[in-house]
Amino acid sequence: MDQLNSSVVTSNISSPGRPPLASWDPTDLIASVVLSFCFLLGVPGNIAVITLRPNWEHLSDLSQILMLNLAVSDLLCLLTLPLWIYTLLYSWTFGLVTCKLLAYLVYCSLYGSLLTVTVLSVQRYLQVVQLQKWFDRKGKKRMLVLLWLIAMILSIPSLVVRQLTPDQHWTTCQPRFSSPAQRMAVLSESLPGFVSITVVIFSYISLQRKVNQAAFFNNPKTTRLVTSIIVTFFVLWMPYHITNMLGVAAISLHNDSLLMSCMNSLNICKALVFVISFLNPLLYAFASRNMFTRTADDLV
Structure with missing residues (x-):
């Protein structure tokens, strides 16, 4: 996501690049705690999914591919967290190339995870409703390639705008915009996210209504x-x-105070997004198998 760094007060710094605890921004401390929690729980969880593949013998081939892809994308995202946590608390010391590539990797991973969840929700709904398989072996590979290609294209803005910004003894790896129009264009990345979230919610609500019509599925756990x-x-x-x-609205309305408030709250919002990467194994790989592996046609 956009840089997980914000401007931090650097007065009374005891050594270059290492501010005392009292000078750390509270939002950075909160974000660091959340991200550390995600890393410690999410990395083992996703590795367990990749290696153990719990009860996947009852899943369709496409479901197994999507589950594995989700775990891989989440794991890639979580493995970058130690560098972001260090940078939140101290300073970016890894150079411009690493700054750009790491930000691009995070975006690709998160978009890959988001798109995988979207496809998985649609696939589950269609299999339950239409009672048929939708892809042959080649189709599954092409779908996966297309998914990652879209994720890579959507991540390009983060690669372009990411720059190093020095401030006294502090350096941040964050977006630097050449114009308000460019800032607006980058922030508009949320539009595909809105579409994906809408599709996921619609698919699962429709799926729940469909399966609850059958007595076999009609239970509180579902x-x-x-x-x-x-x-x-x-x-x-x-x-x-x-x-x-x-x-985007603040830029359009030239409302600097609203824009500043949005920028200051982004760290917490980004940290919440990383929480998904450690919850996905629980929701999709371990728990949901109990609901979606009960039919004769491997309806997942």
């Missing part, structure tokens, strides 16, 4: 699981997208 998937996805993604869109 309702709780589908509800948890929708609520988690919505709650953790929407603050980031809403903040970005408010930023």
Whole structure:
């Protein structure tokens, strides 16, 4: 996501690039704690999914491919967190090339995860409703290639605008915009996210209505699981997208105070997005198998 750094007060610095605890911005401390939590729990969780593939023998081939792709994309995203945490608390010391490439990798991973969840939700809905498989072996590979190609294209703006910004003893790896129009264009990245979230919510709500018509699926556990998937996805993604869109509105209205408020709150919103990467194994790989592996046609 956009740089997980914000301007930090650097007065009374005891050594270059290492501010005392009292000078750290509270939002950076909160974001660092959340990101550390995500790293410590998410990395083992996604590795377990990749290596163990729990109860996947009952899943369709496409579901297994999507589950594995989701775990890989989440793992790639989480593995970058130690550098972002260090940078939040201290300073960026890894050079411009690393700054750009790491930001691009994070964006690709998050977009890959978002698109995978979107495709997975649509696939589950279509299999339950249409009761048929939609891709042959070549089609599955092409779908996966297309998914990552879209993720790479959507991530290009982060590669272009990311720059090093020195401030006394502090250096940040963050977007630097040449004009308000460029800033607006980059913040508008949330539009694809809104579309994906809408598709996921619609698919799962429709799926729940469909499966609850059958007595086999009609139970409280099914309702709780589908509800948890929708609520988690919505709650953790929407603050980031809403903040970005408010930023676009602030630029359009030339409202500097609103724009500053949006920028100051982005760190927390971005940290929430990373929470998804460690929750995905619980929601999609471990828990949801109990609901979606019960039919004879591997309806997932």
